[in-house]
Amino acid sequence: MSSYNLTHLAQLEHEAIFVLREVAAQFERPALLFSGGKDSIVMARLAQKAFAPARVPFPLVHVDTGHNFAETIEYRDWFAAEIGARLVVRYVEDSIKAGRCLEEKGLNPSRNGLQTVTLLDTIEEFKFDACLGGARRDEEKARAKERFFSHRDEFGQWDPKNQRPELWNLFNGRKNQGEHFRVFPLSNWTEMDVWQYIAREGLRIPSIYFSHARRVVNRNGVLLAESPYITLLEGETYEERIVRYRTVGDSTCTGAVESPAATLGEVIQEVASARVTERGTRADDKRSESAMEDRKKAGYF
Amino acid sequence: MSAPAAPAHVHTDEHYLSMDLLRFTTAGSVDDGKSTLIGRLLYDSKAIFEDTLENLERVTEQRGEENLNLALLTDGLRAEREQGITIDVAYRYFATPRRKFIIADTPGHIQYTRNMVTGASTANLAIILIDARKGVIEQTCRHSFIASLLGIPHVVVAVNKMDLVDFSEVRFNEIVAQYSEFASRLSIPDIKFIPISALHGDNVVEKSVRTPWYQGGALLYTLETVYIGSDLNHIDPRFSVQTVIRPNNDAHHDFRGFAGRVAGGVFKPGDEIISLPSGLPAVIKSIHGPEGELAEAFAPMSVVMTLDREIDSSRGDLFAKAHNQPAVTQDVEAMVCWFSPAKLNPSGKYILRHATRETKCAVKAVRYKVDINTLRKQTEDVAIGMNDIGRVFLRTAVPLMTDPYKRNRTTGSFILIDEFTNATVGAGMILWPEPSERPAAAQFADMGGL
Ligand SMILES: Nc1nc2c(ncn2[C@@H]2O[C@H](COP(=O)(O)OP(=O)(O)O)[C@@H](O)[C@H]2O)c(=O)[nH]1
Ligand SMILES: [Mg+2]
Numbered sequence: 122m123s124s125y126n127l128t129h130l131a132q133l134e135h136e137a138i139f140v141l142r143e144v145a146a147q148f149e150r151p152a153l154l155f156s157g158g159k160d161s162i163v164m165a166r167l168a169q170k171a172f173a174p175a176r177v178p179f180p181l182v183h184v185d186t187g188h189n190f191a192e193t194i195e196y197r198d199w200f201a202a203e204i205g206a207r208l209v210v211r212y213v214e215d216s217i218k219a220g221r222c223l224e225e226k227g228l229n230p231s232r233n234g235l236q237t238v239t240l241l242d243t244i245e246e247f248k249f250d251a252c253l254g255g256a257r258r259d260e261e262k263a264r265a266k267e268r269f270f271s272h273r274d275e276f277g278q279w280d281p282k283n284q285r286p287e288l289w290n291l292f293n294g295r296k297n298q299g300e301h302f303r304v305f306p307l308s309n310w311t312e313m314d315v316w317q318y319i320a321r322e323g324l325r326i327p328s329i330y331f332s333h334a335r336r337v338v339n340r341n342g343v344l345l346a347e348s349p350y351i352t353l354l355e356g357e358t359y360e361e362r363i364v365r366y367r368t369v370g371d372s373t374c375t376g377a378v379e380s381p382a383a384t385l386g387e388v389i390q391e392v393a394s395a396r397v398t399e400r401g402t403r404a405d406d407k408r409s410e411s412a413m414e415d416r417k418k419a420g421y422f
Numbered sequence: 423m424s425a426p427a428a429p430a431h432v433h434t435d436e437h438y439l440s441m442d443l444l445r446f447t448t449a450g451s452v453d454d455g456k457s458t459l460i461g462r463l464l465y466d467s468k469a470i471f472e473d474t475l476e477n478l479e480r481v482t483e484q485r486g487e488e489n490l491n492l493a494l495l496t497d498g499l500r501a502e503r504e505q506g507i508t509i510d511v512a513y514r515y516f517a518t519p520r521r522k523f524i525i526a527d528t529p530g531h532i533q534y535t536r537n538m539v540t541g542a543s544t545a546n547l548a549i550i551l552i553d554a555r556k557g558v559i560e561q562t563c564r565h566s567f568i569a570s571l572l573g574i575p576h577v578v579v580a581v582n583k584m585d586l587v588d589f590s591e592v593r594f595n596e597i598v599a600q601y602s603e604f605a606s607r608l609s610i611p612d613i614k615f616i617p618i619s620a621l622h623g624d625n626v627v628e629k630s631v632r633t634p635w636y637q638g639g640a641l642l643y644t645l646e647t648v649y650i651g652s653d654l655n656h657i658d659p660r661f662s663v664q665t666v667i668r669p670n671n672d673a674h675h676d677f678r679g680f681a682g683r684v685a686g687g688v689f690k691p692g693d694e695i696i697s698l699p700s701g702l703p704a705v706i707k708s709i710h711g712p713e714g715e716l717a718e719a720f721a722p723m724s725v726v727m728t729l730d731r732e733i734d735s736s737r738g739d740l741f742a743k744a745h746n747q748p749a750v751t752q753d754v755e756a757m758v759c760w761f762s763p764a765k766l767n768p769s770g771k772y773i774l775r776h777a778t779r780e781t782k783c784a785v786k787a788v789r790y791k792v793d794i795n796t797l798r799k800q801t802e803d804v805a806i807g808m809n810d811i812g813r814v815f816l817r818t819a820v821p822l823m824t825d826p827y828k829r830n831r832t833t834g835s836f837i838l839i840d841e842f843t844n845a846t847v848g849a850g851m852i853l854w855p856e857p858s859e860r861p862a863a864a865q866f867a868d869m870g871g872l
Binding site: 125126127128129130131132133134135136138139142143145146167170171172173174175176258259262265266281282284285286287288289290291293295296297308309311313317321 | 438439440441442443510511512513514515517521522524536537539540543544651654656664665667668669670671673674677681682683688710712720721722723724726737761773775776778831832835836837839844845846849
């Protein structure tokens with residue numbers, strides 16, 4: 122009997138593949154939200170495996186804030202072509218021009234919140250009924266409460282106090298007209314699991330995850346990359362540091378960490394000894410104690 | 423036992439890739455210390471990051487509390503922090519050199535029983551907390567009954583707040599006796615008792631010097647070493663088809679693969695299977711897992727099987743073997759736990775989701791409701807309301823391929839969905855067939871077990 126054991130990483134892999142196949146089976150028009158970040162890369166890889174030797178049966182969708190790192194965008198296009206998936210890109214810029222939302226004012230106006238508008242419009246445009254996201258429960262305390270199959274009402278909103286109980290591996294994807302689901306196959310993965318999986322699979326990832334020289338400004342402990350969208354305050358200057366990113370998001374709110382880790386092995390060592398959560402580098406979560414919960418209720422990823 | 427090394431020392435790739443996984447849940451009444459205990463486990467096993475901790479210190483201070491409020495680690499929703507209670511299941515993760523853990527922290531309030539059931543449904547182990555001053559109370563019984571009903575194989579009874587009873591051996595033994603008496607009516611194969619103080623850390627990660635009379639290991643040691651290798655069914659071959667994969671491209675012209683997750687037993691290329699409910703036989707040609715072709719597949723692997731012939735089979739069908747088949751039936755006898763504020767309609771229709779199959783069902787009878795304090799069957803008042811547990815008889819529109827829940831947690835479970843709201847309103851655990859048809863060993867499991 123003892124031979125019928127799976128390691129924890131294999132168990133997570135089999136679970137995620139099961140969830141991806143449930144999405145293909147239960148929904149008519151699913152989409153995979155693909156940012157070019159490590160979590161969405163792992164999720165897309167799992168989707169490839171789930172349906173092989175057939176192609177991934179849904180498009181990759183990216184909501185581009187226009188403030189993304191060039192390396193990530195490059196990677197995104199390469200990756201979609203590599204796995205032969207259809208790529209849909211929609212721009213926050215277009216939502217702003219169309220008057221659907223307003224650019225934030227201030228010192229580092231973030232388009233992170235505005236993504237919600239563009240995302241919901243994209244869901245409407247394509248009538249997507251399920252959006253696969255790479256979010257993990259270990260990332261943030263509101264996420265720790267979320268289901269694999271997370272229901273969204275007709276306004277795209279999440280109701281954390283009224284979630285459907287989720288038992289065994291029975292996922293209830295039933296919904297009414299106009300509602301949709303967000304589905305998170307990596308719910309039970311940790312940051313470490315994601316890195317180990319990238320190493321095991323030999324996946325290519327965007328170069329900003331590895332150590333490089335970059336001009337940054339230190340704002341409230343967050344190292345923000347030089348960019349035309351940031352206004353320097355009195356006394357602030359850009360200086361060159363050796364950094365890498367632990368998460369990739371909008372460049373105006375995702376901070377770099379100082380790091381010499383230049384290889385996957387070194388990154389894994391660093392993650393293992395890290396004493397700060399990866400979202401600790403995100404200025405968007407620092408805005409308030411329930412910033413994430415509030416954004417998620419409104420329809421954020 | 424020694425404290426776990428800091429994660430930095432353990433995550434060499436080779437080691438990391440060979441760790442196994444334990445899923446556990448916590449249960450106990452409000453204020454028994456569940457959240458504090460989890461916070462303590464995370465804190466002492468160094469799974470809490472500095473920024474989380476600083477944040478915790480800041481929030482604790484803002485709230486005017488003295489000790490670091492470890493409960494705030496799991497109470498992530500705004501309403502939970504405001505009310506100082508846990509509303510919804512929170513999932514937490516940590517690892518020691520031996521194992522990786524997924525914790526479902528569930529609320530103790532009676533109105534949130536559905537979340538306890540949710541957390542318990544996938545758990546290998548439940549920690550049931552008891553306040554040493556209060557002993558076994560109604561909620562302890564309720565939670566233990568749910569743990570038993572949901573087939574959790576291992577239970578650790580953590581007698582908490584031992585600091586408030588002077589680490590008294592006598593008090594501990596009283597509670598052990600009290601609980602054992604109650605639990606003899608349940609079917610939990612493995613029960614362990616540990617005296618702890620979640621607040622001060624006694625016997626949580628390290629053995630406490632304040633309980634010299636206690637011979638067993640600390641809680642974390644128990645979590646790391648409990649044997650879970652035989653928790654899954656590797657005897658009865660069961661595979662529910664999730665979706666059929668047809669690439670329709672030149673390279674894989676004739677490929678037709680059945681994708682799904684093994685729910686029990688072992689499948690190998692060359693094995694003859696039968697597809698149910700049709701009963702059509704076929705031979706497995708190949709099995710494909712995430713890392714390539716496999717010589718065998720077992721639970722809980724997600725695989726794709728190809729067969730030696732074309733058979734009409736699709737989502738919702740189940741592969742078994744001719745000599746070992748589940749019941750193929752439209753009649754379902756089950757224990758149901760109810761989640762909805764609207765009572766179970768004793769002649770109503772619901773949508774039933776079982777394995778990969780979804781069908782309509784009609785409630786034909788409510789046999790009894792369980793009084794979870796006495797574990798007695800109530801046959802007079804059988805109105806099943808929110809958080810009630812009862813035995814029902816259902817008739818489905820299409821046949822299901824079922825096993826008793828005690829035999830297989832996947833083919834033995836289902837959920838009920840309201841046709842109009844689409845809400846998940848109930849969870850069901852399928853019972854053994856009538857006594858005459860069941861194996862002798864299972865006979866006693868009927869009520870105490872379910
Ligand atoms: N003295 C003492 N107090 C404890 C212990 N464990 C928890 N508490 C306190 O009991 C209260 C309730 O704890 P909490 O973890 O929120 O309980 P939960 O409702 O079960 O999650 C808090 O004030 C804790 O500080 C313990 O071992 N000893
Ligand atoms: Mg609590």
